Amino acid sequence: MARDCTEIEIGEDGQEVKRPPIYIPEALPTAQEALYENSINTGLNFDRYEHIPVNMSGANPPKPITAFSEAIENEHLLNVITRSGYTKPTPIQKHALPAILSGRDLMGCAQTGSGKTAAYLLPVVQKLMNDNDDALYGEPSQKPLCVVVAPTRELAIQIHREAYKCTIGTSIKINILYGGTSVSHQRAQLSAGTHILIGTPGRLADFLSRDWISMERLKFLVLDEADRLIDDGFIPKIREMASHSSTPTERQTLMFSATFKDEVQIVAAEFLRPDYLFLAVGMIGAANSDVAQVVLLVEKKDKKSKLTELLSDTENPDSRTIIFVETKKTADYLANFLSLTNNMTTSIHGDRFQAQREEALRDFRMGRMRVLVATSVASRGLDIKGVSHVINYDLPNDIDDYVHRVGRTGRVGHPGRATSFFNTETDRGIASDLVKVLKESQQEVPKWLEDEALGKSAYSFGETDDIRDPSEFNHDDFGAPAEDSNSAPAPEAALGDDGEDDW
Numbered sequence: 001m002a003r004d005c006t007e008i009e010i011g012e013d014g015q016e017v018k019r020p021p022i023y024i025p026e027a028l029p030t031a032q033e034a035l036y037e038n039s040i041n042t043g044l045n046f047d048r049y050e051h052i053p054v055n056m057s058g059a060n061p062p063k064p065i066t067a068f069s070e071a072i073e074n075e076h077l078l079n080v081i082t083r084s085g086y087t088k089p090t091p092i093q094k095h096a097l098p099a100i101l102s103g104r105d106l107m108g109c110a111q112t113g114s115g116k117t118a119a120y121l122l123p124v125v126q127k128l129m130n131d132n133d134d135a136l137y138g139e140p141s142q143k144p145l146c147v148v149v150a151p152t153r154e155l156a157i158q159i160h161r162e163a164y165k166c167t168i169g170t171s172i173k174i175n176i177l178y179g180g181t182s183v184s185h186q187r188a189q190l191s192a193g194t195h196i197l198i199g200t201p202g203r204l205a206d207f208l209s210r211d212w213i214s215m216e217r218l219k220f221l222v223l224d225e226a227d228r229l230i231d232d233g234f235i236p237k238i239r240e241m242a243s244h245s246s247t248p249t250e251r252q253t254l255m256f257s258a259t260f261k262d263e264v265q266i267v268a269a270e271f272l273r274p275d276y277l278f279l280a281v282g283m284i285g286a287a288n289s290d291v292a293q294v295v296l297l298v299e300k301k302d303k304k305s306k307l308t309e310l311l312s313d314t315e316n317p318d319s320r321t322i323i324f325v326e327t328k329k330t331a332d333y334l335a336n337f338l339s340l341t342n343n344m345t346t347s348i349h350g351d352r353f354q355a356q357r358e359e360a361l362r363d364f365r366m367g368r369m370r371v372l373v374a375t376s377v378a379s380r381g382l383d384i385k386g387v388s389h390v391i392n393y394d395l396p397n398d399i400d401d402y403v404h405r406v407g408r409t410g411r412v413g414h415p416g417r418a419t420s421f422f423n424t425e426t427d428r429g430i431a432s433d434l435v436k437v438l439k440e441s442q443q444e445v446p447k448w449l450e451d452e453a454l455g456k457s458a459y460s461f462g463e464t465d466d467i468r469d470p471s472e473f474n475h476d477d478f479g480a481p482a483e484d485s486n487s488a489p490a491p492e493a494a495l496g497d498d499g500e501d502d503w
């Protein structure tokens with residue numbers, strides 16, 4: 001059972017005081033079946049993945065695989081693959097698995113919902129098992145062999161669950177560290193030893209700076225949603241980890257995202273060995289082509305009624321909708337409004353207590369709530385069954401954020417729908433990027449939006465994706481289809497929440 005204490009106290013002046021939560025999250029289920037509940041089967045368009053062009057650059061990339069069995073020989077992992085219902089690898093998996101297994105650093109980019117998590121977890125776990133490192137059997141230590149960093153707590157929780165599927169019943173121990181939760185609980189969990197450690201940057205960096213974990217045995221550093229982690233807010237924490245005196249330089253570094261702006265790639269290269277492989281499935285920064293995107297011109301005062309109209313228009317009563325807003329205040333306000341108007345609504349944002357955030361997501365995942373109002377905290381990585389509609393009640397300022405938000409639907413080949421409210425007072429800045437993204441995914445662009453779209457765009461689709469000079473390495477363009485290429489506890493409050501709840 002999750003526990004959650006002393007979040008609200010009455011202060012000396014009689015007012016309620018918001019205390020840092022000493023939240024102890026629920027443990028993962030021990031029954032394997034429970035881990036596979038609510039997972040997403042492949043959708044109608046899954047086979048279309050085969051036709052997405054793949055570009056791998058960097059010297060001597062290994063040949064892609066066509067079937068999992070060509071790369072994964074570990075019985076336990078093959079079982080996980082079967083149980084997960086994966087009949088064949090997705091394009092990112094076809095290329096990333098052999099790349100990672102052959103020891104290369106990798107920057108991998110592929111559209112939202114196309115299996116990037118398994119693309120790194122399967123080879124990393126297999127390598128750890130094959131290496132048969134003493135660390136797997138000796139005295140429990142707090143020296144992980146693999147650290148996976150994710151920008152939000154809920155994404156870290158999701159990855160932890162996926163990693164657990166791959167390691168349950170083996171000698172590999174996995175742990176999670178994230179803000180908003182009890183530090184002493186996390187330390188106690190770590191005391192049993194850790195081999196794969198998943199976490200958010202603030203909490204991980206804090207544990208490292210207090211010597212509660214050490215990077216000295218690190219073999220793999222994985223940055224999921226790497227471009228976000230390399231962003232201004234998180235980069236000092238990532239540097240603390242990647243460049244910590246205990247962190248071996250001979251580790252393998254793996255980065256994944258659906259978006260990698262050029263400027264981010266430049267900074268990312270600092271953490272990778274110079275001969276890293278750059279893998280792009282489709283266009284970098286493109287929206288998932290299985291999502292039908294519509295942009296509506298809606299004045300601020302009309303947003304609420306338009307939203308009500310859209311929600312009442314949902315054909316399938318079982319389908320779920322995520323509504324993205326820009327501020328925590330709007331999230332609360334809208335969630336209240338929708339709850340009052342008979343929509344089973346919950347909300348997630350950085351001002352909610354961690355226990356509430358997790359409960360909201362659980363309710364939404366289980367279908368107890370049909371509508372989730374969220375800030376950008378929920379824009380990246382979350383893989384939730386049955387999300388058929390994403391609504392940008394407020395558009396984000398950044399096009400990458402748009403691409404990730406839209407990507408909460410249309411997963412593994414399912415068709416999805418995204419509707420965005422465009423307000424001329426606030427959204428002009430994103431217009432030209434939005435037009436590019438819409439065109440790139442063959443969506444209709446309204447004339448009024450074309451007119452708004454003046455100015456420079458962050459991406460120029462169709463140009464070379466890898467920022468490095470191709471003459472530096474043998475360029476290998478795999479083209480499409482991929483297969484054809486054959487080829488002592490501190491106070492709880494003081495710890496690790498920096499940036500993690502700032503959404």
Ligand SMILES: Nc1ncnc2c1ncn2[C@@H]1O[C@H](COP(=O)(O)OP(=O)(O)OP(=O)(O)O)[C@@H](O)[C@H]1O
Nearest residue numbers: 040086088089090112113114115116117381383412
């Ligand atoms: N080979 C496969 N066959 C079928 N389903 C798969 C396969 N690989 C992964 N999946 C499923 O696809 C879904 C999306 O995977 P995942 O969350 O890893 O996507 P992602 O590429 O990381 O997306 P995002 O960019 O949003 O983080 C998951 O439900 C996962 O179980």
Ligand SMILES: [Mg+2]
Nearest residue numbers: 116117224381
């Ligand atoms: Mg992901």
